[in-house]
Amino acid sequence: MRPIYIFGEDETSYRFHEDHPFNPLRLELTTSLLIAAGKLSKSECVSPPLASVEALALVHDFDYIEAVQAAAAGELSTLKANKFGLGTEDTPIFPTIHEGAARLVGGTIHALDLVASGKAERAFHVGGGLHHGMRRKASGFCVYNDAAVAIAHVRKQYGSRVLYVDTDAHHGDGVQWLFYDDDDVMTLSIHETGRYLFPGTGMVTERGNGKGYGYSWNVPVDAFTQDDSFLTCYETVLREACEWFKPDIILTQNGADAHVFDPLT
Template sequence: MKKNAVFVYSDELLTYKFHDKHPFNQKRLQMTLDLLKKHHAINDEDIVEPRIATDEELELIHDPGYVNAVKLAGQGMLTEEKGANFGIGTEDTPIFSKMHEASALLVGGTLTAVDQVMTGQTKHALNLGGGLHHGFRGKASGFCIYNDSSVAIKYMQEKYNARVLYVDTDAHHGDGVQWSFYDDPNVCTLSIHETGRYLFPGTGNINERGQGKGYGYSFNIPVDAFTEDDSWLEAYTTAFREVAEFFKPDVILTQNGADAHYYDPLTHLSSTMQIYREIPKLAHEMAHEYCDGRWVAVGGGGYDIWRVVPRAWSLIWLEMTENRKNTGALPPDWIEQWQTESPVTLPMEWEDHAGIYQPIPRKPEIMEKNKQTLEKALYPIRSNRKTSTSNGGFK
């Protein structure tokens, strides 16, 4: 019988580790799975082990010379000068032992999720180890060595002839995925992120709409710094619904960075756990409306690994499995176990309490600015819809 969802995980995913003080910390995977187990929301039979992506699969997106450089770096055989040319050995993406193997496993985890969904073994699949959306064809960037989402999309095109809608809710723009398919009309990318005026990577403007045959298939909603829940959700909900209706995908791939939260140390948005309840809910609805349920979800950013990421990512799994036990108190034994390691007081409940931050002074201005941004970003869809309606419907 087809499952509702599978959870891709093995402890080997924790080997993607730059160093102890690096903000990208895969302990959040462990904490999320432990939260789900202690919440009695996942069983061993729900878990599927990731495989390592082959060189051939990585080279669907990445240059062979770059893949070889990553291998050499992980063996301590790449010079600093050559590493810099490939974006590895930097402060953001330092070299670590066996980095190729660890990175290829993250990609393979997303491919495992894809195969589970596209072969009909499950409706939905979650690989929280993935979501490394800043990786480029020949260069590492922003904590990302290989770009698992880009590889997975190209893999779905070649193996399953699928039209893919990629939706990215990380606070940082999903630049690597966007540029990978910027001229491809069979891949539609939608990224809702903090404006690049203040934040890495500095891209994701509304006028980045694609090029050539891919023009009109790239959508960006750059929200203002300090954006709160209601304004963020208006942008997300409106854009996702209208883009899905416009593109009519065969499968939806969502990137679920959990760094738009107020507590995140690397970003400047003011959302709470409310958005992380709504993000997977709408993705689930759209997958069933357009794709017969086909939904692959990956992780991404998220740098408050104690208070934010485990709750946010657990809510994806709870939504996938239609588990409505997602409010109220967190499992006391989970809090007790992880509080000994946490430098901050862990939350006691799934929700955030009101008043976790001071009122935002420019709230009406920020909301109005985001509303205008949303309208400009969706203008091509809306104008085409009006034209088509006046001409007697879509042709």
């Protein structure tokens, strides 16, 4: 069964400004490359739905969501924006900030829905991966945390045990903290050590809290780690996590910034 490919042109509305490094042009380039290479047809692209406020509220506080909506309308004070991590150099405000972010969340919810319901074995949402978003704060280019919302959705709808695997160069802090007390969600992050890189977290001592203790795994690696070492870490820890946790669904965040030529790492 071919994986479901989730991408719609309206996802490019999540655009901070032309000079911002988080540019949705990468989504269009990736999709067009796959089509040109004969690996994907345009008709196979599934446009993501817009996530509802109720869905966003599975992990985000209502007053934070309202602040993002107000920011989109140009009605948020600087003081309140700063309180919620909005209007910063990393996460500036733009007119489609709420709709664009909610669209990305909708795509990842749809991907997990397809798998959890048995309609697909695999689904790929090219626009997903905003893993720094917190319960009531934007961070690191991320307004809403699509992975966390989608995990909370399938937990509620299907009772699925979810293994979240993050190989972005930056630690998947938002997803980890949102499920830090949960023993039905396991977070596993392989990232460049926080001694050098934002967000400065992801130490091996971050293991979870309460009933979630032991369900948070971190593998911080040094800058300039070579391919063989990285792959050994990945294959070893992923196999052990699956054998121990026995997930129903695996959600991966595959940050391209782990690549040696990425300008941010």
